Amino acid sequence: MPAMPTILLAEDESAIAETVLYALRADGYAVEHVLLGGAVLPRLARGGIDLVILDVGLPDCSGFEVCRELRAVSAVPVVFLTARSDEIDRVLGLELGADDYMAKPFSLRELVARVRARLRRHEGGQAQRKGRFEVDAAACRISYAGHALDMTRYEHALLTELLRRPGAILSRAQLLDRVWQAALESGERTVDTHVKTLRAKLRAVTPERDPIRTHRGLGYSIDVD
Template sequence: MNKRILLAEDEAAIADTVVYALGREGYDVRHHLLGGALLADFAAAGADLLILDVGLPDQSGFEVCKAVRRTSTVPVVFLTARGEEIDRVVGFEIGADDYVVKPFSPRELAGRVKAILRRGTGQPAAAGIGLVHDALRARISVDGVALELTRYEYRLLAALLAEPERVFSRAQLMDRAWDEPEASFERTVDAHIKSLRQKLRAAAPGLDPIRTHRGLGYSLSWHGGPRP
């Protein structure tokens, strides 16, 4: 059965593009102009993923997400013209799985949606290695045991879990994890990755899912075997 996606977007041109791009990938996309209409549809029939414009006419996408998070861990992707770091942080803190700034490539959005849906709705983000990300509680666990992570360790691991197998540069990881990435050093990422590896191995001996790609950055492997 096709995955059901609900889209709340009041700009017709953007909505048409998203519906077409995701429809080509085989998804069943239902478009709503208002956040309230999307919430009603979701309450009645559910969905596998929500795409929310932040600036909706009746209520913000953030408010819609908060309402959804009271009862569901369904994946949420925000669409917005805002590019400020604070808006991305707010989005992730209230339970977003990804944040796409306009203008964006429909192909890129489809790729991100596909990556998110791979890990299921509220299920393990990387089932093959026993990692579960509870975005609502800002908690990542290994085989049911929550990891004791610092704020930046949590954000780094959450970013890697959101798109398994994707190679992130240090700059991309800094942009996702740090409040002021321009004020940090890329070597800071290396230090936090080292700490994450130690905590993962301590939680589950032999668990080593973070891969180093020399000259490129880091990725998270579904299999969690030894690092190259």
């Protein structure tokens, strides 16, 4: 039988976490629990997470910020839990890429139903083939010519951005804005450095090919064929 989906719950209130964990496990899901927003991306990077339930009011950082960074590297479904029910917060969460939003207190039965619906909609759309590349957004994994790439967070986000529109030229400023949006101290040399390390990893797979193209004075593009 296929394995049930695995859900990552980021919630620091123990009473809420315990009830959510119980309800989801009773419905057959595997659930992992973290207390801090900073633990979400490292766990996601290891793969195997099918949906994230994210509390907005985490103790180390805002759930909104976690979602913004998560969306730079993954399309895994995100459901927000929050004590704030203002329309502006719901709109902000959805604009940042969340798939659903539930205000506390909430019905556990409704939460489980929404999780089930989001997973059902996301099924089958996890892996996309683009020429020699295969992108598994939910698992935060990209393969090239049949080889899974071992990349840093920013290398992964950079390659993901280039692969959104193969052949399109993205300037250093565009890549900085889309990939390093949370790192205000980064400059255009940061883009060049990461392109260099990413290029080396791709050429280690196909020494005869360099899929990343440099366009002098303009930026970078990627050839997927």
